[in-house]
């Protein structure tokens with residue numbers, strides 16, 4: 001019998017690819033006409049952008065593997081650069097092309113903006129984590145852990161806190177230090193290439209979900225766009241989706257806040273989750289405007305990161321500004337926020353003209369808040385033949401593309417083995 005996948009985000013499409021590659025017939029049902037879920041293409045002001053600027057890292061091994069499997073060549077679609085963390089005039093850390101762990105040691109030793117005491121403290125902290133095999137028990141907040149390590153305040157502000165927000169989309173005072181340690185283990189603590197930044201050069205639907213849909217349909221499967229599932233029922237030992245079915249197995253790959261509408265008995269597994277937003281403002285300037293680097297941090301700004309989409313994907317003059325997690329920016333009227341971000345870009349681009357157009361996209365429930373000891377549901381839903389996939393399913397990782405992809409693969413393998 002055909003396997004059904006509900007939701008064509010990165011998790012659902014990963015599951016569909018894994019099932020198709022194993023020779024199963026797959027039918028994907030997606031509410032939107034655009035594939036990709038929270039990582040999808042959007043059109044603003046004549047430009048093809050995304051609903052939010054994303055970054056991948058070299059440690060996203062399963063995302064990269066599946067991209068290759070569906071013919072989406074990571075080398076062509078992602079711009080790979082060694083890790084570079086820069087707050088202009090304040091801090092610069094960039095990883096040299098040396099084998100691990102030398103790349104990290106030298107990145108910290110050569111960092112500009114930290115004194116020797118701070119550099120040594122950062123190296124000691126990374127060495128301590130490695131010696132503890134990246135296990136921190138009991139789990140606590142990143143802030144409490146940094147307190148316990150007597151981490152100098154400048155190092156926290158310029159290194160660990162921005163890294164925490166970027167990786168977990170949760171501020172250090174609320175974020176799980178164990179999940180941050182897992183990310184550090186596989187990125188800065190992994191092989192040199194694992195900490196590379198991979199910046200998409202195409203929109204996020206074209207990066208994986210669209211080639212994945214092609215892969216599935218070429219193998220006899222179907223991807224139904226614009227088809228919101230309203231009923232999922234089990235009858236006579238099989239699943240029925242609205243008027244389609246029967247399906248022996250279903251991979252339910254919707255966001256956690258859409259679970260309850262389809263399977264009310266699963267609601268208790270996610271009702272303790274809280275959400276963190278991500279705001280992306282796109283500011284369009286004359287095509288000659290460019291940032292000094294494709295990606296720059298903003299110290300103590302409204303924006304946290306700026307991306308030059310001209311350097312990344314040929315959209316000259318278009319700057320994306322990203323603000324992760326809750327913060328004071330949410331209290332501002334959008335026009336004031338956009339004026340503030342323009343002023344911050346002007347600090348790094350001398351003679352910056354007024355923007356020709358500005359558009360802001362706020363994803364209110366971009367990710368779950370990645371707090372200490374968060375109970376996340378298992379892939380096995382407890383209902384026969386129903387598997388959960390999504391960035392929120394239990395794993396080592398925070399809500400990221402890689403967590404979504406890995407959960408999709410795990411759900412598909414469970415369905416294949418059932």
Ligand SMILES: Cc1cc2nc3c(=O)[nH]c(=O)nc-3n(C[C@H](O)[C@H](O)[C@H](O)COP(=O)(O)OP(=O)(O)OC[C@H]3O[C@@H](n4cnc5c(N)ncnc54)[C@H](O)[C@@H]3O)c2cc1C
Pocket residue numbers: 006007008009010011012029030031032035036037038039051052053054055056227228229230253254255258262278279280363365366367389390391392399400401402404
């Ligand atoms: C603005 C923003 C920036 C981000 N930045 C990064 C980043 O830089 N790096 C990173 O790794 N991650 C980032 N993330 C997180 C990443 O996008 C998510 O973790 C990932 O996309 C989640 O994928 P998913 O498949 O689990 O869920 P989703 O993407 O939410 O997919 C669920 C799908 O199910 C569909 N659906 C829901 N209900 C139904 C129904 N009843 N019937 C049919 N279909 C249904 C939805 O339409 C959706 O397409 C960011 C997220 C946002 C929002």
